[in-house]
Amino acid sequence: MRTIFFILLTLCSTLSLAGKKSFKCYEFEHFNYVSIDNSNIEEFPDYQCDDAKRFDDLLGEVRSVSPINLYGVNLFLSKRKPKKGKNDIDFNHVNMGFNKDMPEVSKHVDAIFIHEVGHSIFHQYLLKEISYFSNLYDLDRKKDSLFNTLLERNSLLSDTGKCESPECLKWNAENSNIFSDIRKTKLEMEDWYKNNKKKIFILTRLAAPYHELFADIVAAAVLNDPEATSNALYDLLKVAIPCRSMKYSSECLNDTQGDHCLYSGVREAIWNSLISPALSNGDVKNAIEAVLLIIKGEIENELDNALENDDWIYNPDLYFRSFKSKIH
Template sequence: MRKRGGSSPPPRTTLPIDPSWYDFFILIVPMRVLSLCFLLFPLKLFAGLTCSQLFNSSTSIEKPVITEVQIESFSGLKASQVEMTRNTIMGINAIVGNNLKVPYSVKLEIERQGDNAEFNWSDTIVFPIQFLVNGKPKHPKYAQTILAHEYGHYIFSLNLRDSIKNYAEFEQQAKMATVYHEDVRKNSDAYESAVIQLAKAKKLQDLALIEELKRKVEDKEKAFGKSSEKMDELNDLVKKSVFTRISVLSYHELFADIIAVMKENSPSAMSDALRSASIKDKDEKTSIEGRNFLNRIRLEGWNQSEPHIFFAPTRKFIWDHILTNPRYNQDSGALIKQIFFVIQTEISSRIHERSFELNPEEANRQLIDRLAQHFP
């Protein structure tokens, strides 16, 4: 457990718990958060709708599912901040209703401030109560949209493993490939280092050292060869590993952003939170604007593989054709369930068809086509 500032024991609060228990699904790569924002005024949409009118809470159950919330924090966390945090979790549960699984419990490690948050793929979310962009504090309300995004990851993980047959086995194989890949890299580096050392020893004409390094080069070459042969045998697993680490993570980011957008009732929630006049880097600006559901991004030639914006072109389609469509947004729980169904079907299809190497343009086009078929 991380150390927190202050000498007092961390405060802890709980909500009543639901008796059901759910399995947890673990991805390979820890996720670094770029989070969301809170708009102070209702945003006018189209057809006379305001954000407050856009999404109706799930109507499929009378009350939202209760999730136990355990909080560990720095000394000095205010009761109002604790209550706001609990309300964020319950607010998302109200959106989801009983249409998707929500966690039996969630552990929140709340930091005093920071520009980063993460879901640890087990049961813990780490986030700052004071969100920073380029070292400058944002409005404290933004911390709750960061939490909403991370909680969206939790919900996606929980339901993905439950809905895709043999996904846990697939994930374990991908982990194995990652381990072997790292083994090859280390052995390759060690072999190259030994070769360089041997070349230097020959220049110095140090015969004893030369003989020692020759043996070292031979040993490293054998180790590198063996690990490379293993990787050839596991070539398909390597592709699975890349698919898991990049593509599935990108679907994760898309779903988590959707949860946050629905929670905040704002299509530009993420980009508003991340935008700062002090940010000058072009790539960083592209990353920020890529999370705006109002931003029309050209699909042709889209090649950004960073998971947070991998599906940037798809976001605009989701906003225009699904989230703002009165045919679908009358029941938020049913809507988010259907969106999840389409995404998990796409992932499952790619696993079944061994379609592990789609580029960002192809992956966006394929997902948009699937969404269009499901939401005509």
């Protein structure tokens, strides 16, 4: 979790991302908005807002098993071959490569997308449930509410990006303070981060391997496939990474893939004892919450220890063994 710099939305329907033009779509049930890359038209087919609907449907499936009320997810679809996704959790912004002329890899793209949304669930859950970060959670929710309000204005702009319609002018009159509210919220969040650097540093370090593990759990649970992520990576990257499978088990840390696999030794136990039975009895949400509760307890205990001891040393082997002992 890096310092949050809140983005003031552009007041036109197109924007430039890394020098590339994109257009925004707003009419979705679950996304705040979707940005679609409008470059590389020669290499890729033209894209429309409807091309993002499949991801909106997937987000709905993820939300149905999320133990928290997931808020503020946005999507940027870039015209490139699907390989990896990215989630900027400071902004709840999922970035996906997507080629609609490659339906043969759609299930793998789904796995990557769900994995990235899993990061948002985990991030929001920790902020909400760990008392040290409750104020930050409240500010983040406020930021999202302002963000959504501003999106309403964007949807009322003309094709040339101007606020000319009676509806848009009415919106301006009713929300005249929104930009000052945005600036105030931005400053409040920056102040929070300045005053809580140690807490954020420790949480970021402790949470990193759990982040990756949990995101893979969500992908496997939603797709009912313990090898959803590992198969996706194999087919898209042509690299075998068995420690990303929920069938993987080990008594030791796995440092072959950094944080992505560090705690992979618990994957098979989590799948067999929690997720697979839940898929059979339709209780996936509670199973995912059970995983989160165990992780939260582990992080809270070590966070307290770290904040009370100036000579605290990060010890992932100790945390892994403690975590593994809690999975039944």
